Amino acid sequence: MKYTEDHEWLNLDGDVVTVGITDHAQEQLGDIVFIELPEVGTQISKGDDIVVIESVKAASDIVAPLDGEIVEVNDAIVENPASVNEDAEGGAWFVRVKVDDTAQLDEYMDETAYKDLIA
Template sequence: MKYTEDHEWLSLDGDVVTVGITDHAQEQLGDIVFIELPEVGTQVSKGDEIVVIESVKAASDITAPLDGEIVEVNEAIVENPASVNEDAEGSAWFFKVKVEGTAQLDDYLDEDAYKDLIG
């Protein structure tokens, strides 16, 4: 598992990376009431704003952590946004992105470094 400084988690399986937000992130956001996911097939570049999350407090974006193609999105969290508050690092993943080469992941934090980041 890798982590971004924007509080996303990345889990690699072959050339497909599953992306979600961390438990810390959902705690900071508060109760989540709306999620908009990208369409399957979209080509994304690192830094693109591809997900919108609205909590009871505010709207925030999630950016693509990697270059690649969106191959699957988790419609269950669109139907039930509150599930992200319950299981952010498990069943409530956001999208899967197929990447060209996994070297892109090397830039990101490991679990210890992420824990240091959130203190």
């Protein structure tokens, strides 16, 4: 598992990375009320806005951490956005991306470094 400074978690399985937000991020956002996901098949580049999240406190975007193609989206969180508050680092993932270069993950933090960041 890797973590971004934007409080996303990244879990690599082969050449597919599952992307979600950390428990810390969902706590900061508060009750999540709306999520908009990209279309499967969308080509993304690192830095692109790929997900819109709205909470009772704020609206924010998830930014693509890697270059690749969206191969799966978690429609369940669109139907039940509050599930992200309940299981942010588990079943409430956002997208799965077939990455162009898994070496891009090397620039992100491991769990220890992420915990230091949010401490």
